[in-house]
Amino acid sequence: MEFDFTWVLLGFPIAFTLGWLASRLDLRQLRIENRQAPKAYFKGLNFLLNEQQDQAIDAFIEAVQNDPDTSELHFALGNLFRRRGEYERAVRVHEHLMSRGDLTQPERDRAQHALALDFLKAGLLDRAETALRKLEGTSFEEEARLALLSIYERSRDWANATEIAARLGSSSHGSFSTRQAHYLCEQASAAAAAGDTAKALNTLREAAAMAPAATRPLIDLAKLQNQLGQPQDALQTLLKLKEVAPQGLPLAAGLLANLAQSSGQQQTAQDLLKASYAQSPSIDVIEAIVKLEKDxxxxxxxxxxxxxxxxxxxxxxxxxxxxxxxxxxxxxxxxxxxxxxxKPLMRYRCAACGFEATQHFWHCPGCQAWDSYPTRRIEEL
Incomplete structure (x- = not known):
């Protein structure tokens, strides 16, 4: 039986026609989907620009439903939830992203960073710490370290804070030696409160060596030496401020006058205080000079x-x-x-957030900034 090629010749046009129709249907469906997703996306963007966050979230949810594989829409939606304080929903969005197997490594790192920010904003510091630690070796490493440093400072975990500050200092973020000196001073304060004065003294000397131009280590060391009945040593410690940190003398002026009286070195202290006042007038320095004046x-x-x-x-x-x-x-x-x-004029005011206090703080209780309080009172600013 011979094969009839007539049917083959007739089948080619039919197959071509069916393929063409199928491709047209696929293209039409693709155009419909592409039109729907950008429409919802741009609608959400418009709401966002007009600060209508509720409507923006609804529009982005619609866009994600139309195109669930688009990671950028998930990131936008998660960030919106976080900004509105809906941290649980933000976490769900970013955890859903992390569970997808089709994400590239940069996108996965980005989702991990976003998830860490969700936990941080929600106050879940332990979960935020775990999430941030996973960003070591990624493009978000430096941002993660800064966030970790903030967590450890808030929780007063000075040992881990010192470790992170050392890593940041070795990178391109500049020197963290002054902040590390603050951490050592905090540890010395805890040691002194626990009765371990030897450890406290050594820690404060280490802090002074780490940041020679810092004011706090010398003042804290002088206070501890005075408490231990070593006024002469305490006075010599404060006299170093003239060379390394003269701007800090107003904070130590009262203590300096007391130590000078108890050690019989009033004239030495007076000369230092008068020189400081001539360079930069201060009420605290005047008070110390008045205390030392005999007339x-x-x-x-x-x-x-x-x-x-x-x-x-x-x-x-x-x-x-x-x-x-x-x-x-x-x-x-x-x-x-x-x-x-x-009374209000004798307060100190944080230069970063404006928080006012009757005492000088090295670490602002308002904005958590270090060394943001000037050494002079509000009236003198």
């Missing part, structure tokens, strides 16, 4: 000299406190009013 009239004259150079309500109040008024029986009332008025 009460000469002591009060320092307030007058300060008023000649600066309009200072604090100095005026201090001067009036030692003067005789015509109506002396009203003196207490006037002084009380002045003291009340000067």
């Amino acid at each position: 009460p009239a000469a002591a009060r004259q320092w307030y007058v000299q300060h008023l000649e150079r600066h309009t200072s309500l604090v100095a005026a109040s201090k001067w009036i406190a030692g003067e005789k008024l015509e109506d002396e029986h009203h003196h207490a009332l006037v002084q009380r009013a002045l003291d009340q008025a000067t």
Whole structure:
């Protein structure tokens, strides 16, 4: 039986026609899907630009449903949830991304970083730490280390904070020696509170060697030496401020005057304080000079000299406190009013967030910044 090639010839056009129709149907479906996804995406973007986050989230959810394989839409949706404080939903979005097997390694690292931020914003510090540790060796490594440093500072885990700061210092983020010195001072404070003064002294000396231009290690070391009954050593420690950190003298002026009196070196301390005041006038330095002055009239004259150079309500109040008024029986009332008025002026203010406090902080309790408090009071800024 011979094969009839007529059917083959007739089948080619039919097969071609069916293939063409199939391709047209696929293209049409693809165009419909592509039109639907960008439409929802751009709608969400428009809502986002108009700060209509609820509508933006609905639009992005629609876009993700139309095209569930698009990772960028998942990232956008997760970030929106995080910004709105819906951390649980943000975590679900980013965990869903992490579970996908078709993600490239950069996308997976990005999802891991986003997940760590979700945990961090939600206050789940242990889970955030675990997620951030997984970013070692990725393009998000430096950002992860900075976030870890913030976590360890907030939890007062100074040992781990020191480790991370050392790694950051060895990279392109500059020197972290001053911050590491703060960590050592915190550890020394804990050791002293626990009764281990020897460890505290060694730790403070290590901090002073690590950051020679830092003020805190020397002040903390002098305070501890004074508590241990070593006023002479404490005074010598504070005298180093003149060379390494003269800007910190106002914070140590009162302690310096007390140590000078107990060790009989008033003149040495006075010379240092007067030189500091001449370079940069400060109420705290004046108070220390007045304390060391033997003549009460000469002591009060320092307030007058300060008023000649600066309009200072604090100095005026201090001067009036030692003067005789015509109506002396009203003196207490006037002084009380002045003291009340000067209280806000004697506070310290964080230069980073504006948080005010009656005491000087090395670590701002408001914004967690280090060394953000100037060494001078609000009136002197």
